[in-house]
Structure formats: structure tokens, C-alpha cells
Amino acid sequence: MSPLASFIRRFFQFCCSLAVTRTIAMMGTATEFYRSQIGGTSVINYCYTDMPWRLLVKDISYFFVYAWALPWVLMPLRPYGSDELDELYPNWRNLFCILVHFVLVILQLAFLLVLPVAIFFPIWTVAGGVSAFMLVNWALCKLLNGTEVTFRSDEKYAKELPEHANEQWVFLNGVAVGEHWMKNNLNRLALTFGRPVLGIHNRTSGILFDVLECLIQRNFTYATGDVRLCFRILREVLYDPSKSKVIFILHSQGGIEGGLVLDWLLQETPQDLLAKLEVYTFGNAANHFNNPHRHAISQSLSQSDPQAAMNTLVRESSFATPTSSPVETGDGSRTHEPPPPLSQESSMTSWRTFSAAKDRAIGHVEHYAHTTDFVALWGVLHFATNKMGSPQLPRFLGRLFNRSTCAGGHQFNQHYLDGMFPLRRDPATGKFIGADDDNPFMEEIIKVGEEGAAMDNTREAFDISYAGTHGFGSGEITTPVEVYDVTSKKTTRRDVQVKELSRLWRYRNGRSPPRPLAEGGVMRTATT
Structure with missing residues (x-):
């Protein structure tokens, strides 16, 4: 089917879905769970190791295939589950950011439309016009980005506690995030998980230019300055003997940049240090995610x-x-x-x-996505769930939670964290006091995602996924738990909820997952 025909079909499905949105809301939501790919086989008939220009053409064609979901980059506009921490909450700081981005979109769109006719003008005129535009664009973006390249969450949202002294939490943001929204993302994470969070700022150049940067980064594997900074900081933390756990959280374009950072770390970092690392992504825009078996x-x-x-x-x-x-x-x-x-030294x-x-290089990888999020459809959902085309291509590794909900947008705080990790308030003061244990998403019954017969035996067993969340040998349930599998028609033994498979959920409000089985050396976490 051609991309145009596929787009028409998807758009028709989208229009039909609007008529039943109320029914969906009444019936509740659903979450598909895709077990981590094992590796050694492929997903589709091309991958990030292909020729860059072929990848670019594929990306542009699938942009139109998934274009029906573009409204969900911003939708729904309400509710504001985190109040002023939400990106679209109507306060003055947010409205200022939205206004600057609106001006940038208009200017950048006009620039891109005029640029092809520049060949008819003298080169000095073109050079002067482009320089003037880039200066204006830089100045407007400076209003959003500020001067810092790293940020930390405010202490009022989470203080450094002795029991978390061995941990380092790092966040890498997505498209269109300036200083204000970056701080809100960090504070929302700190409030949810009860730890201070270090932010590495992927600065915005305006929405359209950020999207172009995404295409260059993921198709030409080009490492921009923030990718290089992130690699240096993560490497330093991994080599820090006082840190035994590094939590790396990525959103949107941050998934592309974080994937490049992981590629570099896998190339030259000792694997016992990589075992410290746990990676969690939301609305991941990457076209690959590496985490090979070690044997x-x-x-x-x-x-x-x-x-x-x-x-x-x-x-x-x-x-x-x-x-x-x-x-x-x-x-x-x-x-x-x-x-x-062999010797006194080796003894x-x-x-x-x-x-x-759990014999993986990186300790643990988990992805969260919405079925209506355009960026997730264009990224993780396309590359992690498609049928295989050749047995030689790399995989998109890590377990995946794919949630179907009419409230499934792309914004990090307002859509992902508010929907998947909602906050609770103090009944007396009305202030937020951490993650809400009464969480509809975590209570949802999962079903194993349908992948087609071509994906048989390419994903880890459900037993491994389930036991991995509980730490392997932690003393909790390690026996097989059967659920309904749409590919094998397996009979349900008992229902399994999202919270039983989500390792990130176990970090809420300062808690920690159970300690895994280990003897000496570096503590290994579940690698499913």
C-alpha cells in the first residue's frame, strides 16, 4: 500500500474514531504490553544502519502515514493534572513560551518556503538574508533557552536523602523545550519519584527546526552538542564509584539523542559499569535502541x-x-x-x-507510548512492533507499554506523567505530595501486543518479563504467570496489571525495586 493510500485509510479511521470517543472513555483504556525483543532478528526491511538518504525518504513517507495523529502532539488541551507544571496550563510563563513558539513557526515556515527561490537572487543578497533570519531566530530562541545547559530540580520538590545517595537520576528532554518547561519537567519527575533530578538541556531552535534536527540526528547518526555533553556527563557518573545506579529518563527527541549516547557507551564503556544503567523513555522518537546480550x-x-x-x-x-x-x-x-x-592475581x-x-549490557530498558501520539507512532511504535522483514537487521530493544486512551497526547508532563504517573494532593492544604498510588493506568489489565506470526520467538518470554520486574531471586513471585496472548491464543491463568510489569512504578515516592540476585562485583538489575 502506498503512503498516500495508507494516509487516507488512517485519516478515515481517525474520523470514525471521533464518533466513538465518548464510548471509549466510558469503557476505560487499554494497554498493550510488548515484551523486549531478544535480538538477532529484525523488525522491518530497513534499519538505522541503512544508507542515510534511504532512511530520510522512509521517514518522510511515514510522516504522512502517521500524519492523522499530529493533533495529539498538543491534544487534549485539558485537564491540567499537575497545575502550573503542565506545559499548556494557562499561566503567563507558559503563554509566553507558546507565543514565542508560534512566532518561530510562522517565521521558519516562511523561510523554508522562500529558500528554494533564493537561487534567482545574487549570492550576497541570499547570504545577508539568511544571516539576518538566523540572527532573529537565535534571539527568539534565546528568550526560551536561557544560558544554562544543565539544570537541577528544585529542592522543595525532592531533597537528597541518604538512602538515595548511590543513585543519579538524569533527564534529557524533547522538542521545543526551553528553560521554563525543562525546569517543570525536572520538578515533576522529582515530585513523582522523590529524588533530585539532573537535567541535560536539549535546547530548542523552534519546532520546525527541531524536527529537521531530529531527521538529521536519527538518519545520519549526527551527534549535536547536547548529545556530546550528555555522553560526557553519563560516562563520568558511571565511573563514579559512589554511584551504583543511574536512572536515565528520555522524552521525544531525547530518545534519539539518548540512543546515540547509549551507542557510544556500548562501544567503549566497561560492561560492569553499564550494568548500573536503567533507561526509561516516553514518546520515544528514535529509530533504534541497542541493548545486546553479553553472551x-x-x-x-x-x-x-x-x-x-x-x-x-x-x-x-x-x-x-x-x-x-x-x-x-x-x-x-x-x-x-x-x-x-591462573595466578595469585586472578584468585x-x-x-x-x-x-x-538478564544477561544484557544495560541494566534495564522500558518504553512508554500512547497509540495516538504522533511522535511515538513515528518512532518507537513503528520500529518496535512492526513485522520482521529480514533476519539480519538490528532490533529496537526494551519492553514497551503502549496505552490506548483518548487522552493520549505527547507532552511530557501534561499527557504522559499526568496520565501514567498522576499526583496526589494533601487533603488539608491541596498541595501535591507525590505520586498517587490510586493509579488507573497501573491498575489496567495488560494484553500481550499482537505482532503477527512473523514475530514468533523473537521476544522474551512473559515469565522473564514478569520475574525481571521483581528482581529475579528477590523472594517475590517467580513462577510463570500466563496471560491471554493474541498470537498463541493461550488461556488466561490470571490477569496481570501494568504495575506488575512496570519497574519505573516501583521508584515512586522514594521507593525502590527489590534488590536482584547478585554475588560480589556490581549489582545487576533485571534486563528484560
Whole structure:
């Protein structure tokens, strides 16, 4: 089907959906859960390793395929679940930001329309006009961006507590975010999870120019200044011996930039340091997300025998990788025994033990998306859920929560956090006091996302997803939990809620997920 025909079909479906919005709201929402891709197989017939110009053409064509969802970049305009922290809340600071962006859109659109006819004018005239426009554009963006490149959440929303001294929370923002909205994003995160948050500012150049930058970044793998700054800061934190956990939260274009940062980290950072890292994305605009298995046998077991993958223990030294084969243990499970020490030095090696089912380079990856969010459709939902086309292409890794709701927009605070991590108020003062445990999204019953027969055996087992949230060996439920799977028509044993699979939910209000199984070395978290 051509992109134009697909767009017409999608637009027709969108128009029809408007007639039943009230019915959907009355019936509630639904969340599809896509288990993490295992790796080694593909999703569609092209990927980020293709030729840049081919990727650009594909991106432009799919822009029109998903264009029916463009209104949901801003919709719904209400309610304002976080009051003045929401992007579209009608206070003076927000209205000023919206006005400047409106002026920028008009000027940039006019500039892009006039630019093709510049070939008919003398070069000095064109150079002067472009320079004058860029100066005006920079000045307007300066009003939004301010002067800082890193920010921290305000202490009144979350203070540094001793029990969180080993953690570092980092946020990388998306398109069109200036200083004011960046601070609001950080404060909303701090209020929700009870930790201070460091923000690395992806500065805005205006909405249209930001979108062009997205195309360049994800198709030409071009690292802009904020990507390079983010890489340096994350690398320093990972090497900090006082930090055993790094939480990296990404939104929108931040998913593209964060994915590039992860690519660099995977290339040159020791993997026991990468085990500290947990990544959570919202409305991810990236076209790939890497998190490879650390051993081929772990990938093979996760695909062919999930229970064996959960029961097989991998033991490794920080100096050398053992090469022995799996051996049978007394209870029927298998474990990797380390080779005997070769010297006095190697006998002092620190060994770490973890399940083969979580044998990933990066500790944990989770994605959150709305079915009506244009950016998510153009990014994570397109690349993580499409049918495979070739067995040689890279994957979009990490578990995915895809929520169907008539309130599913793209704004970080107003749509994603308000909808998925709503706040509660103090009954006496009316002030926000943290995340609300009475959370409709987390109470939703999940269904395993439909991927088609071509995706069989390319995703982790549901058992691994479920046990991974609980830490593997934490003392909580580790037995298989069956749910209805639309691909296999499996019978439901019991319903499973979003909160049972969302690791990020377990950080709310200063809490922490259970500690995973580990022996020595760096603590490994679930990698499903």
C-alpha cells in the first residue's frame, strides 16, 4: 500500500474514531504490553544502519502515514493534572513560551518556503538574508533557552536523602523545550519519584527546526552538542564509584539523542559499569535502541528455553570472561562455573553472578507510548512492533507499554506523567505530595501486543518479563504467570496489571525495586 493510500485509510479511521470517543472513555483504556525483543532478528526491511538518504525518504513517507495523529502532539488541551507544571496550563510563563513558539513557526515556515527561490537572487543578497533570519531566530530562541545547559530540580520538590545517595537520576528532554518547561519537567519527575533530578538541556531552535534536527540526528547518526555533553556527563557518573545506579529518563527527541549516547557507551564503556544503567523513555522518537546480550548462549536460551535462561547462572570475573560450558546442578538447572584461577592475581578477582535471562549490557530498558501520539507512532511504535522483514537487521530493544486512551497526547508532563504517573494532593492544604498510588493506568489489565506470526520467538518470554520486574531471586513471585496472548491464543491463568510489569512504578515516592540476585562485583538489575 502506498503512503498516500495508507494516509487516507488512517485519516478515515481517525474520523470514525471521533464518533466513538465518548464510548471509549466510558469503557476505560487499554494497554498493550510488548515484551523486549531478544535480538538477532529484525523488525522491518530497513534499519538505522541503512544508507542515510534511504532512511530520510522512509521517514518522510511515514510522516504522512502517521500524519492523522499530529493533533495529539498538543491534544487534549485539558485537564491540567499537575497545575502550573503542565506545559499548556494557562499561566503567563507558559503563554509566553507558546507565543514565542508560534512566532518561530510562522517565521521558519516562511523561510523554508522562500529558500528554494533564493537561487534567482545574487549570492550576497541570499547570504545577508539568511544571516539576518538566523540572527532573529537565535534571539527568539534565546528568550526560551536561557544560558544554562544543565539544570537541577528544585529542592522543595525532592531533597537528597541518604538512602538515595548511590543513585543519579538524569533527564534529557524533547522538542521545543526551553528553560521554563525543562525546569517543570525536572520538578515533576522529582515530585513523582522523590529524588533530585539532573537535567541535560536539549535546547530548542523552534519546532520546525527541531524536527529537521531530529531527521538529521536519527538518519545520519549526527551527534549535536547536547548529545556530546550528555555522553560526557553519563560516562563520568558511571565511573563514579559512589554511584551504583543511574536512572536515565528520555522524552521525544531525547530518545534519539539518548540512543546515540547509549551507542557510544556500548562501544567503549566497561560492561560492569553499564550494568548500573536503567533507561526509561516516553514518546520515544528514535529509530533504534541497542541493548545486546553479553553472551550468545544467553540470547539462545532466552529464545529457545526461557525457564532454563531464568535458572542458568552466569558467573564472571571483572578481569576475564570464563569460557567453560554450562554444567548441570542438583536441582536440574544449569550454571556457568568459572575456570580455576591462573595466578595469585586472578584468585583475588571479584566474581559476579546473575541469571542468563538478564544477561544484557544495560541494566534495564522500558518504553512508554500512547497509540495516538504522533511522535511515538513515528518512532518507537513503528520500529518496535512492526513485522520482521529480514533476519539480519538490528532490533529496537526494551519492553514497551503502549496505552490506548483518548487522552493520549505527547507532552511530557501534561499527557504522559499526568496520565501514567498522576499526583496526589494533601487533603488539608491541596498541595501535591507525590505520586498517587490510586493509579488507573497501573491498575489496567495488560494484553500481550499482537505482532503477527512473523514475530514468533523473537521476544522474551512473559515469565522473564514478569520475574525481571521483581528482581529475579528477590523472594517475590517467580513462577510463570500466563496471560491471554493474541498470537498463541493461550488461556488466561490470571490477569496481570501494568504495575506488575512496570519497574519505573516501583521508584515512586522514594521507593525502590527489590534488590536482584547478585554475588560480589556490581549489582545487576533485571534486563528484560
